[in-house]
Amino acid sequence: MKWLTFVLALVAGTVLLAAAPVAQAAPCMIVTLTGTMGGPPEFNGLAGPGTLVRYGDDANNCSAVKMQFDAGRGTVMRLSQLNVPPAQVNAVFFTHMHSDHTDGFADLMQLRWHFNSKGPKVDVVCSADTASILGFTISCQKFVAHLADAYIHSGEIAQRLSEDKSRLAGGPADLIHLVTFEATNEPQVVWTSGDVKVSAIRSTHMAGHASYRVDTPAGSVVIGGDAGNDTLAPPRTSSTSDEVEKLAQGADIIVHSTIHPIMAPDKGSGMFPQGYYRQSAASDLGAMAKRAGAKHLMLTHLIPPVGAERQGPWKIPGGALTEADYRTAAQEGGFTGNIIVGTDLASVRLPAK
Numbered sequence: 001m002k003w004l005t006f007v008l009a010l011v012a013g014t015v016l017l018a019a020a021p022v023a024q025a026a027p028c029m030i031v032t033l034t035g036t037m038g039g040p041p042e043f044n045g046l047a048g049p050g051t052l053v054r055y056g057d058d059a060n061n062c063s064a065v066k067m068q069f070d071a072g073r074g075t076v077m078r079l080s081q082l083n084v085p086p087a088q089v090n091a092v093f094f095t096h097m098h099s100d101h102t103d104g105f106a107d108l109m110q111l112r113w114h115f116n117s118k119g120p121k122v123d124v125v126c127s128a129d130t131a132s133i134l135g136f137t138i139s140c141q142k143f144v145a146h147l148a149d150a151y152i153h154s155g156e157i158a159q160r161l162s163e164d165k166s167r168l169a170g171g172p173a174d175l176i177h178l179v180t181f182e183a184t185n186e187p188q189v190v191w192t193s194g195d196v197k198v199s200a201i202r203s204t205h206m207a208g209h210a211s212y213r214v215d216t217p218a219g220s221v222v223i224g225g226d227a228g229n230d231t232l233a234p235p236r237t238s239s240t241s242d243e244v245e246k247l248a249q250g251a252d253i254i255v256h257s258t259i260h261p262i263m264a265p266d267k268g269s270g271m272f273p274q275g276y277y278r279q280s281a282a283s284d285l286g287a288m289a290k291r292a293g294a295k296h297l298m299l300t301h302l303i304p305p306v307g308a309e310r311q312g313p314w315k316i317p318g319g320a321l322t323e324a325d326y327r328t329a330a331q332e333g334g335f336t337g338n339i340i341v342g343t344d345l346a347s348v349r350l351p352a353k
């Protein structure tokens with residue numbers, strides 16, 4: 001009997017010990033824009049599009065899980081400003097295979113292979129191969145498999161292997177654990193880690209485009225990517241994606257690529273119509289964020305960037321835009337929550353500190 005009491009006391013003690021830290025540490029999430037450049041052109045040192053979502057608790061500065069959504073030009077540089085080395089990223093999600101969203105990824109993986117080849121592997125989550133009606137196939141799987149081919153062909157991978165034979169023989173691609181999904185018009189869970197759940201939905205921009213939602217006990221964020229409406233040109237009720245709106249219902253934060261209505265084909269920018277119409281306009285994003293009930297709208301991938309005199313080769317009718325121009329456009333859509341006109345490293349923490 002005494003023995004049983006002792007065992008019960010031991011079990012109770014263990015349960016208390018295990019439960020105690022959980023009760024003390026409040027869950028939190030930080031969403032940071034790692035790059036806000038709108039599209040392939042370069043401007044004023046802005047990094048290419050990407051969003052880092054960190055989740056954890058007060059004790060680890062919300063950083064137990066680190067998820068990178070898209071990895072445009074300069075992603076590693078922005079992550080370095082956040083003290084997040086490539087080895088700490090748990091998963092990379094791609095919205096689509098346009099180079100402005102992907103061309104910082106080889107940098108990240110080359111570094112990870114160079115210094116952390118023993119692992120763990122990084123999960124790369126993206127759409128399965130998608131054939132376009134235009135006759136080509138978009139393949140994240142091939143992009144990943146051939147990520148470091150240039151470094152293999154230059155001889156660098158062999159040279160570095162000769163210096164450290166514990167590195168993976170196939171180069172950076174060997175450090176990737178690929179997770180693909182068939183993107184559909186309903187949200188599906190594509191990745192989980194502890195309390196964190198990531199869902200994806202198909203959206204329109206180019207073949208294979210997907211948008212994501214991260215749900216955590218601290219809150220939720222939707223990363224729309226470059227999604228636009230399934231109806232590719234007016235007449236239509238909105239330039240935003242119905243699928244993203246479905247995904248975003250009740251989400252705390254919406255991060256979304258943005259085009260300013262001043263770039264519309266009838267206003268004289270000279271931008272090719274398809275390039276304009278396949279993005280979501282700032283005013284329509286404000287309306288969507290309101291309908292979805294979001295608290296924060298983070299505008300990123302701004303076309304054109306604030307202060308730019310041109311968007312690549314195209315004019316900006318009326319001259320460079322200001323932060324207020326974007327804010328006003330989003331407010332015209334009816335959104336009364338917190339609007340962040342994205343700059344590199346802009347962040348939202350849930351709950352606010």
Ligand SMILES: [Zn+2]
Pocket residue numbers: 038039040049098100101226257301
């Ligand atoms: Zn883009």
